[in-house]
Amino acid sequence: MINHIQLHRNLFATHWIFCVLIFLCISCGTEESDELKPQDTTTQEETEREEDHYDNNTPDEEEEVIESQNLLTNGNLETWKGTALGIRNWPTGWSLPNNDYIQRDKAVVYEGAYSAKLQSLKKGVTARIEQMIQVSPGSKIRIVFHYYISQWKSKGARTYCYFRTASAEKYNISADVLKSFYGEKLFRVIRGGGYNLTYFPSNINVWQIFDETIEVPPTATYFVFGINSYYGTTINVDDCYIMSNNPQ
Numbered sequence: 001m002i003n004h005i006q007l008h009r010n011l012f013a014t015h016w017i018f019c020v021l022i023f024l025c026i027s028c029g030t031e032e033s034d035e036l037k038p039q040d041t042t043t044q045e046e047t048e049r050e051e052d053h054y055d056n057n058t059p060d061e062e063e064e065v066i067e068s069q070n071l072l073t074n075g076n077l078e079t080w081k082g083t084a085l086g087i088r089n090w091p092t093g094w095s096l097p098n099n100d101y102i103q104r105d106k107a108v109v110y111e112g113a114y115s116a117k118l119q120s121l122k123k124g125v126t127a128r129i130e131q132m133i134q135v136s137p138g139s140k141i142r143i144v145f146h147y148y149i150s151q152w153k154s155k156g157a158r159t160y161c162y163f164r165t166a167s168a169e170k171y172n173i174s175a176d177v178l179k180s181f182y183g184e185k186l187f188r189v190i191r192g193g194g195y196n197l198t199y200f201p202s203n204i205n206v207w208q209i210f211d212e213t214i215e216v217p218p219t220a221t222y223f224v225f226g227i228n229s230y231y232g233t234t235i236n237v238d239d240c241y242i243m244s245n246n247p248q
Helices: 002-030 044-052 060-069 175-182
Strands: 102-105 115-119 127-134 140-151 157-159 162-164 207-215 222-229 234-245
Touching: 060 234, 102 127, 115 127, 115 222, 140 157, 140 222, 222 234
Parallel strands: none
Antiparallel strands: 102 115, 115 234, 127 222, 140 207, 140 234, 157 222, 162 222
């Protein structure tokens, strides 16, 4: 009788140990080893840049809010002057260093009645449109505009912007200082085609959007927003916005 009871006890203990071993095997099998888990290769700089970006999706109900926050004068390029007395059209609020290569265009338009057409027909001459605005040191600005490339040659087109110190007329912050502040990739937002792009993508005959957010250097009080189109390239620009997220 005692042997029979002892046998049952031994069988119960063996069964219990077997169940525990099965549970442990199943648990270990469901866990991924560190070597098999996907590794996050995002750099700290790229992570911070993503956090700095605003939501690129702007529903219709947000359009009026964006327009009211626009720091650019005549950012939609709808108002032009100088049509009388044979003076060439000039977009209100903007500077045109080479006026002969900027045109008011109503054939290629993203929105509204007009866009600005930049087209250099002479080697060594850049078609450029620019506007200077005040900014707050340490704030973040969002740069948004639409562009349409109908002809591409050589260097193409790109943003070419400046930050300036309190003396707006004289002192541009140097490219070397800005590269040191931003890093090469982020610097291309203001001197290139966007993050880590030297020029705009050469997609022909399609409207594209440029939408980037960047921090204002601590010594800057002015920002010169500019777009360059180089010889042989034709680009239309429309609906330009610069919005500030001022921490003060």
